[in-house]
Amino acid sequence: MKSYLFLFGRTPEMSWPELTVFFPQAQRLSQYCAKVDIAWEFDPQAFLKRIGGSLKIAEYIRLLPELGAADFVELITSRNGQINFSINSVDSSFTINRQLLTTIKKMLTDQGYAVRFITPKHDLSLSSVVYSTNNVTEFLIHREQSGYGVYKTLVVQDFRFWQQIDYDRPYASAKSGMLPPKIAMMAVNIAAAGQTQDKSLLDPFCGMGTILFGAMLANFKLVYGSDLDQLTAIKAEKNVKWLTELYELITKTKVFTSDATHVSDKLEKCSIDCIVTEPFMGPSKIGERKVDAHKVRNIAKGLSKLYIGCFRNWRILLKDGGCVVIAIPSFVIDDRIINVKSVVDSCEMLGYTKLLGPIEYARPQAIVRRQFYLFTYKNPKH
Known part of the structure; x- marks a missing residue:
């Protein structure tokens, strides 16, 4: 059983019934996101091409009692020495402390990596364009009763596909x-x-x-x-x-x-x-x-x-x-x-x-x- 987070676009009241058509067991966590527990083999990339209302899918990683820099340093990996990362809340009830991002960057820099953290300009999380064009490791955080659920973005909506459908x-x-x-x-x-x-x-x-x-x-x-x-x-x-x-x-x-x-x-x-x-x-x-x-x-x-x-x-x-x-x-x-x-x-x-x-x-x-x-x-x- 794996848990996935679905982030909705600008019409969440249509995104939600669309998602429940495919996953009746979905749990709505906030206005703009829902959680789905899936027991079978699931292909997030293929599924995201089937729907219009979800911008990204993230997989549950772990529950943290507090958001500590060392925990994220452990989760972030790099293949070429360059790291771009982002940590974002999935609702507006709390925001990510910029000091946390700065500390993570320093710890990774001290390990010899070239590091940059990216914050959303307007939305709660990174846009599909920013995520796709910057090779970002993005974590989405949902505050729960016993701590903070950490999810890692797996796939985002293919903005080029939708542009082609609309304009070409x-x-x-x-x-x-x-x-x-x-x-x-x-x-x-x-x-x-x-x-x-x-x-x-x-x-x-x-x-x-x-x-x-x-x-x-x-x-x-x-x-x-x-x-x-x-x-x-x-x-x-x-x-x-x-x-x-x-x-x-x-x-x-x-x-x-x-x-x-x-x-x-x-x-x-x-x-x-x-x-x-x-x-x-x-x-x-x-x-x-x-x-x-x-x-x-x-x-x-x-x-x-x-x-x-x-x-x-x-x-x-x-x-x-x-x-x-x-x-x-x-x-x-x-x-x-x-x-x-x-x-x-x-x-x-x-x-x-x-x-x-x-x-x-x-x-x-x-x-x-x-x-x-x-x-x-x-x-x-x-």
């Missing part, structure tokens, strides 16, 4: 599918509940295909995407082809043009396991602060009708026990929140059951804020 695809549009790839990956994993073999997924507002990318990387058997705009659907199809060739993926894909409220006309009934989508959230002018509160309220009413119409139609496609993960917007106008109302209540009247949500995702100072929900659908014919 043939087509991208800030106005057509603004969901970041890591958020899309989390939404897909939450929907799939850790099981993608022989499953199908649909994004009926696919935009440039970001959610389709997540489903393909998660090894869904069938992935469908549709968009009301024909040119957008064509671009999404080319993006999907690019990803398939780049990573030699075996997922079968189909991208087509369709109104999301009538998408059941294009696919076989009861053929979809998961619908994951960021729907149309109103004109881009809202985010540019070019629409007043009165107009935004009217737009929100229209979006409510659109979403309810979608949920009504999607019942035709979903298998019994199928699920929907959807981002429903709210708008912050003049320090007031305007919600898209009645969607959740209407869904439950249509036969859906809310399992999760709202989980908010928004960039700082954002006008349009997403609230993610997970619904499951019980087909009355079964």
Whole structure:
């Protein structure tokens, strides 16, 4: 049995349910980290490529009654005489004493090593970029009742991979599918509940295909995407082809043009396991602060009708026990929140059951804020 620490990114309330999909036994230690005891052979590097919400994985080393310099000198090794190290707390309840770092450095320097300690600039621990580019030995500390749990970072999220997915695809549009790839990956994993073999997924507002990318990387058997705009659907199809060739993926894909409220006309009934989508959230002018509160309220009413119409139609496609993960917007106008109302209540009247949500995702100072929900659908014919 080994214990591992998972450090979450900037959306911990999505990172946590994503992690528990794979590890129901996970224990949440703080807002930004969780501990998982694993009894089987575990490949941290391979697993970190499957998820979007965890930035790094660290392995439990030992419990210390106090944080002493000699203990860390014993743990730090060097192959070439150069040592870069970092020791960081995994929550904000306590900080690492700089004197501890200075003492460790002096002790290692006295042994003949060239030593540098690195401290985080903004976050609790080192960023993936800093860790990956500086050959750092990083220890993460969790304060426990009987002392301090010491974990050693094993692997960090591959920032180059996510940059490639986001920026190197043939087509991208800030106005057509603004969901970041890591958020899309989390939404897909939450929907799939850790099981993608022989499953199908649909994004009926696919935009440039970001959610389709997540489903393909998660090894869904069938992935469908549709968009009301024909040119957008064509671009999404080319993006999907690019990803398939780049990573030699075996997922079968189909991208087509369709109104999301009538998408059941294009696919076989009861053929979809998961619908994951960021729907149309109103004109881009809202985010540019070019629409007043009165107009935004009217737009929100229209979006409510659109979403309810979608949920009504999607019942035709979903298998019994199928699920929907959807981002429903709210708008912050003049320090007031305007919600898209009645969607959740209407869904439950249509036969859906809310399992999760709202989980908010928004960039700082954002006008349009997403609230993610997970619904499951019980087909009355079964």
